[in-house]
Amino acid sequence: MFEYDFMRTAFAASGVAAILAGTVGFFLVLRGQTFAGHALSHVGFTGATGAALFGLSPLAGLVGFTFVAGIGMGLFGEKLAERDVAIGMMLSLALGLGLLFLHFYTSAATQATALLFGNVLGVDDSALISLVVMAAVSLAALAFIARPLIFASLQAELAEARGVPLRFVSAAFLGIVAIAVAECAQIVGVLLVFTLMVGPAAAAQNFSRRLRGGVALAAGLALAEAWGGLTLAFYSDWPTSFWITALSGLVYFASLGARKLTG
């Protein structure tokens, strides 16, 4: 299957997005902010459809919108980012707006499906370069804030007393999450971002009791699921996103079993 250009690009794009998603997702699960990540993806839908409506690049709209929303959510503090109802309302409001943009944007149907459920085979070279650059910057930023981020995630009050700027850490992290969400949306679509960001990370935390090993495992699982999904899609001709969600679900439920067994 590697004789096809589009498959090579798809493998590269999904690999980059998966490693970023798995790594960032580990911290998202550690902080108990998975729902915030889910909401950000819906905000991304609005950004992408809005950008398309105004003749801009959907990827730019997706990234720009989620990034601003992520920083905003972080600045409102830990409290808002954990408030289910507020996030849920934001999520439906964003989807509703996205629907309105689609309504005005005539060549809507295929565009909408690609946004909602992903279209990894449609990633072109220039998009791939954007994905690689954004992933590299995000991972570097994440490594830079990782220590205070872990401390603040596990023991916020103690971290605050030790001088960790909680609000800055929270905002910077959700900014990084937003980029990861935007990348994932390119591969599996905004509705299925959970499958690459949360599935592998949650499974890794069930399999591993260590931080460092857990992060590596989350990234590895996400990569395996993304590439596995692409391969299965190639041979079965079923949608890639379906296969990735299937693998992600399988691994997650297996991890629950493993956790039961090992206590």
Place this chain on the structure above:
Amino acid sequence: MSALRFEDATIRLGGRDILSAASFVVEDGEFVGVLGANGSGKTTLMRAALGLTPVASGAISVLDRPVARGNSSIGYMPQNRGAVGGQRLTGYDIVASAAIGARFGFARLDKARRREIDWALDHVEARDLARRSIGELSGGERQRLLLSQALLGRPRLLLLDEPLISLDPAFQKGVVDIARRLRDELRIAILFSAHELNPLVNAIDRVLYLGGGGAVIGAVDEVVTGPVLSRLYGAEIEVVRIKDRFFVMAGDVDVERDAHRHEGGGHAHFHQHGGAHV
């Protein structure tokens, strides 16, 4: 040198004076039990010493210096333990995350830091516990492990906020014994807040009683008496003493028991309550 000094310190939260012109001095190396009803300012006092809650008037000094945020000469154990309880991570990774958690950048867990972590774990006899997942530890074991974090950076003052909460009496004794040993071995000052005096009474050097915005410090025999506490709370308070056990009563209500029940109700932040329950 004094470990902690409050001079006419007033601390206001949400329009209410939690402490009003409170003055007291904790000497270097002494073990002080901090008592008082819900809302009397036990947590606020510690947060103020850490620079997390501003002082409206008056002054607070820690080890003869003004309060500063991120003061590494203070070891702190907050009452709210955060999200660690439900984690599967090993205790070691949790303590290590605290040991290097205040630094941005690509800090590594080097030999010196590992030695520091081991030193802290050894002082609370938690080296073996740290190998296990924190979710598997009993309440008392978890408390010991978390207590080790307060020793990181070799502080001169420990602020332990309700370390006994939701522990069985047997575990309570273990935690108090460790605190006493830390004072003896490391010669550091310890402020140890609690709902009940009795688990602490044989271990502490002095007691700091908070109530009605004020504070009184002194030997247990001098402070925990009807007249002193009545003056502090501005209400009739009786103290019944049976051997080494004290029962503080307001009217026919046992103040400390009452406070305990409120905490059990799941109110994490006592300063959201009304006045002191007296």
